[in-house]
Amino acid sequence: MISMALTVVCLIRGENAEGQTKDPLLFPRDNYALETRTVKTVAGEKKVIYHAYRHIPYVANPVNKDYQSLNVMVPVEIDGKAIDAENAPIFFEIGVGGYMSVKNADGGTGGRQGGSSRSDVALAAGYVIVSPGCRGRDNKADDGTYYGKAPAAIVDLKAAVRYIRHNRGVMPGNTDRIVSVGCSAGGALSALLGSSGNSPLYEPYLKEIGAADAADHIFASACYSPITDLEHADGAYEWMFGSVPTRSGLVDQELSNQLKASYATYQKSLNTRGKNGFGILSADNYDKYLLQYFLVPSANKYLNELSDNARTAYLATNTWIKWTDHGAEFAFADYAMHIGRMKGLPAFDDFNRKQPEPELFGNTTTAARHFTNFSLRHSTGDQHSEIDNDLKTIVNMMNAMYFIGQNNRDCAAAWWLRNGSSDNHTSQTVMVNLVTSLENMDKEVNAWVFWDGGHCADDDPEGLITWIGAVTGFTK
Ligand code: DHB
Numbered sequence: 001m002i003s004m005a006l007t008v009v010c011l012i013r014g015e016n017a018e019g020q021t022k023d024p025l026l027f028p029r030d031n032y033a034l035e036t037r038t039v040k041t042v043a044g045e046k047k048v049i050y051h052a053y054r055h056i057p058y059v060a061n062p063v064n065k066d067y068q069s070l071n072v073m074v075p076v077e078i079d080g081k082a083i084d085a086e087n088a089p090i091f092f093e094i095g096v097g098g099y100m101s102v103k104n105a106d107g108g109t110g111g112r113q114g115g116s117s118r119s120d121v122a123l124a125a126g127y128v129i130v131s132p133g134c135r136g137r138d139n140k141a142d143d144g145t146y147y148g149k150a151p152a153a154i155v156d157l158k159a160a161v162r163y164i165r166h167n168r169g170v171m172p173g174n175t176d177r178i179v180s181v182g183c184s185a186g187g188a189l190s191a192l193l194g195s196s197g198n199s200p201l202y203e204p205y206l207k208e209i210g211a212a213d214a215a216d217h218i219f220a221s222a223c224y225s226p227i228t229d230l231e232h233a234d235g236a237y238e239w240m241f242g243s244v245p246t247r248s249g250l251v252d253q254e255l256s257n258q259l260k261a262s263y264a265t266y267q268k269s270l271n272t273r274g275k276n277g278f279g280i281l282s283a284d285n286y287d288k289y290l291l292q293y294f295l296v297p298s299a300n301k302y303l304n305e306l307s308d309n310a311r312t313a314y315l316a317t318n319t320w321i322k323w324t325d326h327g328a329e330f331a332f333a334d335y336a337m338h339i340g341r342m343k344g345l346p347a348f349d350d351f352n353r354k355q356p357e358p359e360l361f362g363n364t365t366t367a368a369r370h371f372t373n374f375s376l377r378h379s380t381g382d383q384h385s386e387i388d389n390d391l392k393t394i395v396n397m398m399n400a401m402y403f404i405g406q407n408n409r410d411c412a413a414a415w416w417l418r419n420g421s422s423d424n425h426t427s428q429t430v431m432v433n434l435v436t437s438l439e440n441m442d443k444e445v446n447a448w449v450f451w452d453g454g455h456c457a458d459d460d461p462e463g464l465i466t467w468i469g470a471v472t473g474f475t476k
Contacts, residue, residue, distance in 0.1 A: 024060045025212050027167035028053065032074070039124040040117075042462050046124040049077040055104055058132065058163035059156075060210025063147050066105035067139065068209065070132040070160050074172045075123055078476075083126050089472045090164060090173040091122040092218065093131045094157060094182030094189050099360040101148050104133025118181060118461045125465045126476040128173035132160035137359045145364045151397040154192050155202055159211035161193065166212035176219060177472040179414075181464070183224035183456035184425065185356070191228050191400035191434060194221025197410030201397055217410035220471055222464055224418045225456045226434065227426050229401045230357050231372050234346035235263025236427035239283055241341040243333070251345035259346060259374065267429070270405070272436040281436060287332035290428055294449045295335060298421055299328040302451035335421075342424040349375040360398070361391065371395050404437045414444040414471040416464055420453025444471060 032051035039046045053072040055065075062068040075083045095102045119129050134156035139148030161178060168175045182190035196202070197217025206216075227233070242256040250256075264283035272281050274289050281289055299321065303311050315323050320334035344350060348357040353368035361371040369391065370376040376385050387395070396402040403411065415438050419431045428449070435447040446467055450457040458464075469475070 024210075025058070025163055025166055027072075027163075027171040028056065029170055035073075037120065037123065039120045041121055041124055046079055048075050048124050050075045050123060058160045058211075062209060063135065064139070066103055067101050067133045067135050067148070068156055068159070069104040070130055070163070071104065072131075072171065073123055073129040075126050075128075078124060078126060083476060085126060085128050085172045087174045087474070088172070089127045089177040089179055089219075089468050089474050090175070091119060091127045091129045091468070092161070092164075092178050092180040092193075093119050093129060094134075094180055094186040094193075095131060096134065096136065096153060096182060096186040096189055097184060099137050099150075099153065099185040099356045101136030101139050101153075102133045104131075118458065118464060121461050121465045122468070125469065126474075127465075127468070128171075130160070130164060130173075132157060134160070137356065137362065146362055146367070147364065149362045149364070150360050150394050151202065151205060154189055154196070154398065155205040155209065155211075157189060157193050158196075158202055158216040159206055159209060161216045161218060162206070162212040162214040165214040165216070174472070174474075177474065178218040179220040179222060179468050179472070180218050181222040181224075183458075184227050187223040187226035187456075188228035188230075188398075188400065190221050191223045191226045192398065192403070193218055194223075194412035194415065195400040195403035196397075196408060197412065199397075199403060199408055199410075201393070215410070218412050220414035220416070220468065221412045222416040222418075222468075223431070223434070224458055225420065225423050225425065226400070226417070226431055229399055229430050229433065230348055230360075231395050231399065232263065232266045232401075233348045233426050233430060234372065234374065235259040235261075235266060236429045237343065237347040238345070239263045239286070239429065240336055240427040241343075241347075241424065244336050244339075244341040246341050246344060251341075255345055255378075262374065267433075270401075270433060270437065272433060273440050274436060275439070281433075286429055286432075290432060291330075291332055291335075294428070294432065294447075295332075295421060296328055296330075298449045298451040299330070303328055339422045339424050346372070346375055347426070351375060351379055361394065400434060401437070404434070404441070407441075411441070411443070415446065416467055417445065417447040418458065418460075419449050420455060420457030421449050421451050422453060423455045423457065425455045 032053050035052045037048050051074040055069045057065045057069045059068050074085050123129050135148030135152035140146055165175045180190040180193045198215055238256045238259040242260055267283050274281050320330055322329040348355055349370055349372045358368035362368045373387055377383050417431055417435050438445045450459045
């Protein structure tokens with residue numbers, strides 16, 4: 001009876017029986033469900049038994065814990081063999097698509113996470129899987145205000161990383177080997193998490209939601225079709241697709257050329273050095289660079305792996321590709337025409353503010369805002385209007401390239417970057433700028449473009465898992 005009374009008093013005070021304050025961010029290690037999953041891998045099917053933890057809030061003052069919570073899977077047995085995951089890499093799966101929120105409530109997983117072949121293969125490799133929910137541009141409170149506009153998603157993901165690190169030694173997994181993974185907007189957030197480690201810019205936002213007082217850098221970042229560098233993406237899109245008609249014809253060529261010119265200036269300012277003495281990448285030589293180091297090698301791998309008959313048939317329907325003694329040859333303009341243009345002009349900061357990105361940059365009371373001077377000036381008709389400084393800071397806080405440009409000290413050491421050659425959601429230069437600037441920083445970079453792959457293409461989920469094993473040095 002006395003002990004029950006003590007418990008009640010302690011619970012009211014938020015203390016345990018010893019009078020210490022309870023840690024609201026303590027990982028509930030013993031509170032799991034035992035589950036089994038059969039995973040198809042290159043080495044055959046694997047039966048994985050794991051501890052599942054669901055809907056664990058990762059901040060002390062959540063705005064909405066249905067989003068600011070995470071799931072964890074800890075493998076304990078693979079094909080009848082006991083597994084010790086205490087020191088395993090932590091596969092941090094970002095499920096964001098379209099800069100929308102990821103709901104983590106109801107035992108389910110929102111966004112693109114959950115059941116992805118990549119995370120299943122990671123689990124079957126003995127890795128710990130963490131799937132965080134997070135806020136997004138769609139979150140709206142009952143009073144009509146928005147609570148998931150930029151930078152909420154990256155703030156939440158950082159808070160989730162801090163939660164993991166805060167629980168070092170309590171939650172299984174090696175907190176020095178956190179690897180984020182995501183595609184598209186999720187790929188951009190993965191790149192941002194990788195590049196912006198421990199940046200003080202996010203500190204007030206993290207404090208506000210009661211994030212753990214811990215570091216938020218990660219070891220490695222995997223990014224599929226990253227839709228990053230948003231404020232420069234309109235120009236890059238015109239560079240690649242300006243002469244390619246949409247279904248309703250060519251976009252306004254004067255505006256397209258203006259955007260293209262702004263891209264050329266930006267590209268020059270990056271001062272990124274291409275491989276093997278290629279020189280500084282520019283609007284003038286980037287087509288050649290993409291062909292030489294990404295597109296032709298990708299086409300060659302694809303075509304070489306086809307049977308003679310299949311290759312002949314492929315080339316007969318793709319007459320823009322010439323098959324020579326040295327492999328594939330084609331012109332960049334023909335390649336761009338082959339993929340086709342998907343978006344209008346401007347592709348991201350569109351004049352009607354209907355694209356995901358102006359919505360991402362809304363605020364609590366505004367659904368969507370322009371985030372480039374180009375579109376703001378066009379919309380207002382005032383050639384002197386400027387994006388305000390607060391918004392500029394938020395735009396930077398959403399851009400991996402910003403932190404790379406700042407040489408942020410706690411940038412991830414290892415990077416896996418992938419795109420589909422037929423992805424027309426953003427310019428191919430966006431990912432390759434990431435690749436090249438990270439190479440210029442001497443990071444461990446593994447990049448590839450999947451031939452004829454679309455947005456978020458992944459022809460090689462096991463490749464990532466093997467690479468994580470290699471860069472983390474983890475063996476089961
Ligand atoms: C995504 C796709 C887009 O075209 C875009 O502009 C932003 C995000 C996505 O698939 O996540």
